[in-house]
Amino acid sequence: MPLCLVRIDDRLIHGQVVLGWARALKPDRIVVANDRVAESPWERRVYTSSVPGHVKVSFFGLEETARELLNNLFKNEAVMMLFETAKDVRAVVEKGVSFEEVNVGGIHYRTGAEELLPYVFLTDDDRADLRELVKRNVKLSAQDIPGNPPRIINALVV
Amino acid sequence: MVNAILVTHGDLAAELMRTARSVFGEYDGCQAVNNEGKTPQTLADEIERLIAAGPPGARYIVFVDFFGGSCCHACLTVEQARDDVRIVAGVNLPMLLAFLYKREEVTFEQLPDELIARGRNSIRRVSADDF
Numbered sequence: 001m002p003l004c005l006v007r008i009d010d011r012l013i014h015g016q017v018v019l020g021w022a023r024a025l026k027p028d029r030i031v032v033a034n035d036r037v038a039e040s041p042w043e044r045r046v047y048t049s050s051v052p053g054h055v056k057v058s059f060f061g062l063e064e065t066a067r068e069l070l071n072n073l074f075k076n077e078a079v080m081m082l083f084e085t086a087k088d089v090r091a092v093v094e095k096g097v098s099f100e101e102v103n104v105g106g107i108h109y110r111t112g113a114e115e116l117l118p119y120v121f122l123t124d125d126d127r128a129d130l131r132e133l134v135k136r137n138v139k140l141s142a143q144d145i146p147g148n149p150p151r152i153i154n155a156l157v158v
Numbered sequence: 159m160v161n162a163i164l165v166t167h168g169d170l171a172a173e174l175m176r177t178a179r180s181v182f183g184e185y186d187g188c189q190a191v192n193n194e195g196k197t198p199q200t201l202a203d204e205i206e207r208l209i210a211a212g213p214p215g216a217r218y219i220v221f222v223d224f225f226g227g228s229c230c231h232a233c234l235t236v237e238q239a240r241d242d243v244r245i246v247a248g249v250n251l252p253m254l255l256a257f258l259y260k261r262e263e264v265t266f267e268q269l270p271d272e273l274i275a276r277g278r279n280s281i282r283r284v285s286a287d288d289f
Contacts, residue, residue: 010197011228015167018226046234050226108197118195 009106024146028077029056033065066095086129101139130157161187166223201232221249253277
């Protein structure tokens, strides 16, 4: 599966993704990798409704996401993959998947989180999960929209 | 009484409310929510808190700025669990003004369609040749 973007964004599919990233990268398919959404027909319909018709949308639980990636399914499609949390990316990576680069696009404020960037607030747990990715040589590129410059944050989470 | 909560990207909601005052005059029962720095869950919790703190029995039109955005998703989570909330996406100034003028004139059930009609009616190509 050629991945044109692997993104952490707690909003999953929303304006920045559809109007910003999908316009710039023209994926054939958006994959939402999330256990809760994969099990919720209602959430799946809500998210699908905001994607233009020519882009396919799939919803996988994390287990299935890892399996699809390891089996190289969708190898003929450009895929944009969205995760809700760093923890979910870590879970997939720990199942043997490797990502070269992960876009950190939105981890917003929750109790106990500290601001790193206006759209990145990290708890100790988030940091631990991101550190685990850094340990596996994943480049963490913070960038909300394609028009803004990316910022490599590997050194800021260790 | 029908109240409104405007949930938008950035300060758009607060600015729409402020600007509406310059046309309508003072009003109450409307609140602005800015999505910046908030997760969909934080946003949904904030809307729930505003409703809980509002007058008992009030019903709500929740305006969002764009269909399919994160504000819209957060509001859907709130609406799904309640029968006193209707969501209208694509809020613009004429729509908000129509809400202020019409909220006591038409029923809660009719209100969303009225507002959508007013909002749509204000979106058109305009040329001096038309006049």
